[in-house]
Amino acid sequence: MSWCRPSAEVAEAGRRITAEVVGVDLEKGRVRLSMAATENPELRAFLKRLNRGEILSGVVAAIERFGVFVALDDGPAHPVFPGVGFISFAELSWQRYEVVTDVVQVGQRISCEFLQFDTWNGEARLSLKGMRPDPLRTFTDRISVGEILSGQVTKLVPFGVFVQVADGIEGLVHLRELAWTTVEAPEDITRVGDRMPVVVTELDVERRRVTLSRRRATPRPG
Structure with missing residues (x-):
């Protein structure tokens, strides 16, 4: 519909539209x-000429509950949103984070990879993590x-524990793989901050x- 006028003004049978x-x-x-596309031709033209993988720079304009808006240096203003660029939470970082402000702050200058033109919202979908390997x-x-590694426990969950085995890499040790004996809860075996030997059983x-x-990195009792 229109970003400039209420829906009731434009959604009327018999009315001619462009x-x-x-x-x-x-x-x-x-x-x-x-x-909305015909009401904002400058915005539309800017978004249509972007190519996947292109690097765009701008300033973090707002952090919302559904993602981060970026005011792009070379792009026009958006008629509704704080910025024409948008980063979903999944595209912010390769590493796990607790809150968005651990990754970006409002007012921060960033460079991002262009992913796609969101024709529904009229915005450039961006990736911040795409700028890093x-x-x-x-x-x-x-x-x-099959390799044996040593890692630090970062989180306990009802079904197991997460262990950091390299910078930015965490793996799951399922409850049944914590010990050769039955384990009712992960805290019976370990706590956050402990180091433990682990065997890599799957890489997906x-x-x-x-x-x-x-369990497979420790001797079997008996």
Whole structure:
């Protein structure tokens, strides 16, 4: 619809409108249109000429509960949002973080990789973590399943513990893999900050999962 006018003013049977085609669904026989696109031609033109992988710079304009807005240096203002650039929480950092402000602050200058043109919101989807190498791929290039590592316990959860085995790399030791005997709760075996030997049992880059075993890194009793 329109970003400039209330929906009641434009959604009226018989009213002539100008809109841009933003999608075609051949299966359902539908064409998706955007009135907002024709009302903001400068913004639309800027977003359409961006290419995936292009590096864009700007200032963090706002941190919201659903992501981070970036006011881009070379882009026009957005008619609704604090910035025309947007970073989802998943694209902020390769590493786990507790709060967004651990990664970025409002007013901070950043450079990001352009991912795609969000035609629905009229914004540039960006990635901050794309500016850095993927630590998991670096890790899997030099570590193989079956290797024994030493790591520090970072978090206890009901189904096991997370252990940091390299900078930015945490793996899960499932409850059943903590010891040769039955373990009811992870705190029966360890606590945050402890170091433990672990065996790498699975490396899944696509699902971004590292699975570990403390049990297999310790002698079997008896």
